[in-house]
Amino acid sequence: MKITFVGHGYVGLVSATIFADLGNYVTVIGHTPSTVENLNKGIVHIYEPGLTELVQKNLKAKRLNFTLDYNSVKDAELVFIGVGTPPKENGEADLSTVLEVAERIGKNLSGYTVVITKSTVPIGTNVKIKALIEKIKPEKAEFDVASCPEFLRQGSAISDTLYPDRIVIGTESNRARDLLVELHKPLQENANCPYVLTNLETAEMIKYAANSFLAMKISFANSIAQLSEATGADALNALEGIGFDKRVGNYFLQPGPGYGGSCFPKDVKALISIAKDYGYDFKLLKEVENVNHVAKRLIVEKAEKLLGDLKDKKIGILGLAFKPNTDDMRFAPSIEIIQWLKNKGAKIKAYDPQSMEKAKKVIEGIEYMQDIYSVAQDADILIVVTDWNEFKEIDFGKIKKIMKSPVIIDARNIYDPQKVRNLGFTYMGVGR
Numbered sequence: 001m002k003i004t005f006v007g008h009g010y011v012g013l014v015s016a017t018i019f020a021d022l023g024n025y026v027t028v029i030g031h032t033p034s035t036v037e038n039l040n041k042g043i044v045h046i047y048e049p050g051l052t053e054l055v056q057k058n059l060k061a062k063r064l065n066f067t068l069d070y071n072s073v074k075d076a077e078l079v080f081i082g083v084g085t086p087p088k089e090n091g092e093a094d095l096s097t098v099l100e101v102a103e104r105i106g107k108n109l110s111g112y113t114v115v116i117t118k119s120t121v122p123i124g125t126n127v128k129i130k131a132l133i134e135k136i137k138p139e140k141a142e143f144d145v146a147s148c149p150e151f152l153r154q155g156s157a158i159s160d161t162l163y164p165d166r167i168v169i170g171t172e173s174n175r176a177r178d179l180l181v182e183l184h185k186p187l188q189e190n191a192n193c194p195y196v197l198t199n200l201e202t203a204e205m206i207k208y209a210a211n212s213f214l215a216m217k218i219s220f221a222n223s224i225a226q227l228s229e230a231t232g233a234d235a236l237n238a239l240e241g242i243g244f245d246k247r248v249g250n251y252f253l254q255p256g257p258g259y260g261g262s263c264f265p266k267d268v269k270a271l272i273s274i275a276k277d278y279g280y281d282f283k284l285l286k287e288v289e290n291v292n293h294v295a296k297r298l299i300v301e302k303a304e305k306l307l308g309d310l311k312d313k314k315i316g317i318l319g320l321a322f323k324p325n326t327d328d329m330r331f332a333p334s335i336e337i338i339q340w341l342k343n344k345g346a347k348i349k350a351y352d353p354q355s356m357e358k359a360k361k362v363i364e365g366i367e368y369m370q371d372i373y374s375v376a377q378d379a380d381i382l383i384v385v386t387d388w389n390e391f392k393e394i395d396f397g398k399i400k401k402i403m404k405s406p407v408i409i410d411a412r413n414i415y416d417p418q419k420v421r422n423l424g425f426t427y428m429g430v431g432r
Helices: 010-021 033-040 051-060 071-075 096-107 125-136 157-162 174-191 200-231 235-243 264-277 283-307 333-343 372-376 396-402 417-422
Strands: 002-006 025-029 064-067 078-081 112-117 142-147 167-170 195-198 314-318 347-351 381-384 407-410 426-428
Touching: 002 010, 002 071, 002 096, 010 025, 010 051, 010 064, 010 078, 010 157, 033 064, 051 064, 051 157, 078 096, 078 174, 096 112, 096 125, 112 125, 112 174, 125 142, 125 200, 142 167, 142 174, 142 200, 157 174, 167 174, 167 200, 174 195, 195 200, 200 235, 200 264, 200 283, 264 283, 283 333, 283 381, 283 407, 283 426, 314 333, 314 372, 333 347, 347 372, 372 396, 407 417, 417 426
Parallel strands: 002 025, 002 078, 025 064, 078 112, 112 142, 167 195, 314 347, 314 381, 381 407, 407 426
Antiparallel strands: none
16 A cells, blocks of 8 residues: 655654555655654664664665655555644643644545544544545545554554554544555454454544553552552562452553653543543542652652752662653653752762663753763662663672662662662662
């Protein structure tokens, strides 16, 4: 098939590259000249394991190309919208870019085209897109709209796209549905997963409901962690115990410094806002947000408990990205944790294997180091904020010698507490 994607972020770039690798001819429309130029050279602007190699492979095979103009829309059977929907101050999703892109697509339609929204958009958005395109499209052009939300995780985006848990297709058109089922057939066969064939509004709801439910599981885990610390229970064992129940499952039941990233924070806020628009007070999700905020603050309180007054204390931060195997700093827990530590007068050194250049744009007034050991040098305490694999295998003997005091807050519970304590460290995890 001939496919056009608008947007070269995580969603657009990964999905476009996978569909090209499956044998389709894919054009990706971007808005930043330098990014488009680099992508056509095989230089990828985001860190995602395996993505650069896959982009280069499909560029060489001439199944993938990047452009700034919308001419490819005229020949495309399918046009995907994969641009950002960041939160406004009130939590509502900002649809300005989505609607602007839809308008540009509409003006360039020719023949029959399915316009598919992959961006996460509030319920009712695709109906608005349909009405907008209907007004401005060329007279002879035919089109249908569809919603195909993505469920990829940064750090494992390629695998998640190739082996989905389900494929959601929302549309009122049988013709559009059949085209999208055919497009996704190799992925469905790869994963032996079900299709969810539904209407536009349900497809839009599925995306928000899924992310909000997963955010709720993380906040539940952090609530159990707080209660476990107070009662002497071990939260990791308790959550493992309930996770074996097939009705619960163990995914996202890990306590830590809270959720972050490009999806959970904004999607929880957006669903609260959508509910408010329809007269429903989503109190459960409001508390999910509150628990997540407290989880980050408690990391700072642990530091105060261990060190006392934090003024002029040297604190080493291991990990800045919101999760390992990505360089994404959007809503990363490290941002607020470091800001609170700075507000209390602490001096911060930090290291992350991938995200430091992006971190420098959002976190100022700290020292960025080149490895774990330069962060630990003369530190009063080390705080593990992101669970990168290289942090799991550190040389504790070397760390102890170079730290001012051997104190560790393991916000991701990646170490064995007893082993670390036996090596002479003061150790504090989350819920342990």
